[in-house]
Amino acid sequence: DIQMTQSPSSLSASVGDRVTITCRASQSISSCLNWYQQKPGKAPKLLIYAASSLQSGVPSRFSGSGSGTDFTLTISSLQREDFATYHCQQSCSISAWTFGQGTKVEIK
Amino acid sequence: DVQLVESGGGLVQPGGSLRLSCAASGFTLSSYWMSWVRQAPGKRLEWVANIKQDGSEKYYVDSVKGRFTISRDNAKNSLYLQMNSLRAEDTAVYYCARVVFSGIFYYADFWGQGTLVTVSS
Numbered sequence: 001d002i003q004m005t006q007s008p009s010s011l012s013a014s015v016g017d018r019v020t021i022t023c024r025a026s027q028s029i030s031s032c033l034n035w036y037q038q039k040p041g042k043a044p045k046l047l048i049y050a051a052s053s054l055q056s057g058v059p060s061r062f063s064g065s066g067s068g069t070d071f072t073l074t075i076s077s078l079q080r081e082d083f084a085t086y087h088c089q090q091s092c093s094i095s096a097w098t099f100g101q102g103t104k105v106e107i108k
Numbered sequence: 109d110v111q112l113v114e115s116g117g118g119l120v121q122p123g124g125s126l127r128l129s130c131a132a133s134g135f136t137l138s139s140y141w142m143s144w145v146r147q148a149p150g151k152r153l154e155w156v157a158n159i160k161q162d163g164s165e166k167y168y169v170d171s172v173k174g175r176f177t178i179s180r181d182n183a184k185n186s187l188y189l190q191m192n193s194l195r196a197e198d199t200a201v202y203y204c205a206r207v208v209f210s211g212i213f214y215y216a217d218f219w220g221q222g223t224l225v226t227v228s229s
Contacts, residue, residue: 031213032213032214034215034216036153036216042221043203043219043220043221043222044145044153044203044216044219045219046215046216046217046218049208049210049213049215049217050210050212050213050215055217087152087153089153089155089215089216091213091214091215092214094141094158094165094167094207094209094214095158095167096155096167096169097143097155097158097214098155099152099153099154099155100152101152102152102153
């Protein structure tokens, strides 16, 4: 199974900060990497698919990059509504998906 | 608008069974792979199962193989998860999600609000 590891597990940041979250795969997954945002008690929301493609309706301050085993999600200027938990997911094969442990972004 | 609404969760004893449903609207269910994903309290998201548009292919995470069955009824715009031999570690919020296949990449673009399953005596 492909293991996904995010870092950090949590971070504190202020409105306007640039935030970067990293996701590492245990083996190469090409660009089969998606990012989701989840707020407490809510369903995950797709932000980025295929490592760097912005989902329709998602603000352009969100961006993704990487390929192979190392990926990043960047929020260029953190807004109040961005405080949430972010999850990466590998989905190269329809037969086995795995998620990272999540990164909680909190208000400093 | 795309909507996915799960139901059927609740409290069940270890060894018991439960059937989750997911009602889809706002899109043609038969055009999409569908997925169940769960999240235990304080844990990461865990993919549970995927099913092809016509139900001809089904995939499961190892921990539920032989106990859970994913199915769908496109005519009724519904997705199901039959859960048997439930264990305490199956306690989680269960989400259904629509899966997009872009030709190379898969991703879950819409999720339901989730239904809570608690396995406890």
